[in-house]
Amino acid sequence: MDHCRASSSNQLDYDMDSKHGKVFPCNDDRLDSGLDSLKEDAYNGIVNEMELLKMAPIESREYCNEPWKLEKTEDGDTLLHLAIIHEAEDYANQMIDHSRNDPFLNTQNHQRQTPLHLAVIMEQPQIVERLLKAGCDPQLVDECGNTALHIACKNGSLHCFSLLTQACTQQLPSILATPNYSGHNCLHLVSIHGFLSLVERLTELGADINAQEQCNGRSPLHLAVDLQNLELVKLLIAKGANVNSVTYGGYTPYHLTYGRQNAEIQQQLYDLTDYQLRELPESEAEDSDEEAVSDDDTMYDDFLWMGQK
Structure with a gap:
């Protein structure tokens, strides 16, 4: 089994009820947003236009006057976005080299993806490196x-990560401390x-091993237990994860x-968890919720709908 992927390769992001252990599908980030935004014929037409532009030597150009930087599709993709999407590496390299420290490199399409986002999505580490060096x-x-x-x-x-x-x-x-809009x-x-x-690698780079995700406060160790990933549980504990962390x-x-x-x-965590924290939190909350529902029912028992209670 690959050391990088210890759990099932099709594990998706999810929301979990930490009390009942229920897993719910998560409306997750759509990472392929612009990949089919342009038909091949239209793309080839734009390539032809780019060739006619005859890019001048880098040192003699005025960035703000380059017309190809203003070209956008209906999805907000620039020619650089498109070159990355269609794996036209030579065109992408030319545009990056002509745009060093230019805001053009940070142009976001309608899904707020920059060329750097797309280069990672498309697994183009050479473009990732060139974009980073270009500013x-x-x-x-x-x-x-x-x-x-x-x-x-x-x-x-792995390569893009490095x-x-x-x-x-x-x-x-x-960046390591920043959660996305799903709280992760x-x-x-x-x-x-x-x-x-x-x-x-992330723990070595200083990521907080006990950071709580924003949905309900699960730490990476909670997530490892949710997924029943024994190797991940062992690794996190070895790296100093707090077994007494609470959601x-x-x-x-x-x-x-x-x-x-x-x-x-279960046995490993039982042995390491503080004995005062081994018992489940009192389940009286469930009873009180049921009572609250019955109270609500009686609260509105005099409500009439079309003459009927």
Whole structure:
């Protein structure tokens, strides 16, 4: 089994009820937003127009007067977006070289994707490296709140991950701490998808191993238990994860082993969890919820609808 992917390769982001262990599908980030935005014939037409533009030598150009930078599709994609989407590396390289430290490199399409986002999505590490050296901003987020590094973490893109973390040393602490709009930071994403090598690398780079995702306060260790990923549980514990961390509902990682099949995970966490935190939180809340429902029912028992109670 690949060291990078310890859990099932088709694990998706999800929402989970930490109390009852129910998994719900998550309306997740759509990462292929512009990939089919232009038909091949139309793209070839734009390529022909680019060739007619006859790019002048870099040192003699005035960036603001370059007409090809103003071209956009109905999806907001620039010619650079399109060159990356259609894997036209030579054209992409020319445009990047003619746009060093130019805001054009950070142009966002209608889904707020920059060329850097698309280069990571399309697994084009050479373009990623060239964009970073040309001065693109790695902190920009798409419409789902993902930076390019979030996408590399989610996709398990080792080469793109390495390029981004090496080039963004100053911005890296901020990027690692930033959650996307689903409440997940980079460490949560690699944990959810079971990329053990990236989990290890992120902790070495300073990612907070106990960071709580914003949905209900699960740490990476909670997520590992949710997914029944024994190897990830062991790795996180070895890296210093807090086994006594509690979700917003008061549940430790050990609590999430109840009703789960992997007895080894349960035993390991039982041994490490503070004895005062081993018992499940009192379930009186469920009873009180039922009482609240019955109270609500009686509250409106005199409500009339078309003459009937």
